[in-house]
Amino acid sequence: MSQSKVVSPIPGVFYRKPSPEEDVYVNEGDTVSAGQVIGLVEVMKSYFEIKAEDDGVIESFAIEHEDSIDAGQEIAIINAK
């Protein structure tokens, strides 16, 4: 089993939920498929979707909801299938 890291290509604020009232996109331990949205980064008054690049299981998140994030910073680790 290989691990892949999801990295933010842009700086901004990281969100795990699509909106304040809604639930998180994914939890640790959830199965995700390549291309699935796992979070948002807000910058320049727009929201950029962060997507899983591989099919697998979310091992862990490296950043909290609403924390600021830099370009190149790790968001999550996925245990690829």
Place this chain on the structure above:
Amino acid sequence: MIHVISPGLETTVQDTGRIGFYEVGMPPSGAMDKYSYTAGNLLVGNNESAASLEITYLGPVLEFQEDTIIAVTGGDIPPKINGKSVPMWEALEIKAGDKLSFDFVKQGARVYVAVAGGIDVPEIMNSRSTYTLCGIGGLNGGKLQENDKLQIGNEKVRDIQPGTRIADHLIPAFDKHHEIRVVLGLCSYRLTEESKERFFSIDWKVTPEANRVGYRFKGERLNFVERDQPFGAGSNPSNVVDLGYPIGSIQVPDGVEPIALLNDAVTGGGYATIATIISADLNMLGQVKTNETVRFVSVDIDEALAARNEVKEKLAEIKQNLSS
């Protein structure tokens, strides 16, 4: 022709800007880092005011459908041709069918893609620059979209050999902490002495609200001198009656979170502008990313003009090197 396979986060067509309409409320737009933009045009043999692509944070994927020469300048967003890394600040040969893409941003915030001949979009009020808030200029008035087609223009004025490079000492370096020089005014008299001192002695963190319109900074509250507000100024002490906003002017609505107004900003209004970023350092500010820090440094108008001349001399040196 250039086919936009994916547009990146915010890729726009920009040139030297829409100059001469400020008094009717039209901001100039244009390249945020004019030094890198101009160097790019010089590297591909273009007229200095030819339109280029300005990329912010996340690069596009572009497919060139004709042979040409390009150059990528600005912050460090490493370019690749057909998946292979290529240098920045160098004239690069492109063959029809080649794909230009980018790695994640390393330093700086914006890069410029200059194409021999320039990007050919219609001129609106003497400029090809995109002003997205008004939906004018550039390609259809906005940032690039998937499947857009860009025409290459005829603004090439000299032949440049592929592999020609900008000399190392003329390539700017970008850091995560920035010193940005400002001239105090026009309304700095409205700040208390203590707040004036604090403005220059703390690090200001760039918020996610930082784009071509303006950059908003987090630090601490600044206080204005108490007074009975004059008629028309509104009740908040950060208000004055009305004034034009120079490009790079910094206002502090309600004393919280200073905002530096940039190329696409509103041209006037009623906030006290406490300082103005010098033109030489506007290039640098355009390379500052969200979450990075800025320390403002006070200079006088003579130092500002000397810094402006230094930039001009560096560009003249680039021009000299490329034409000899």
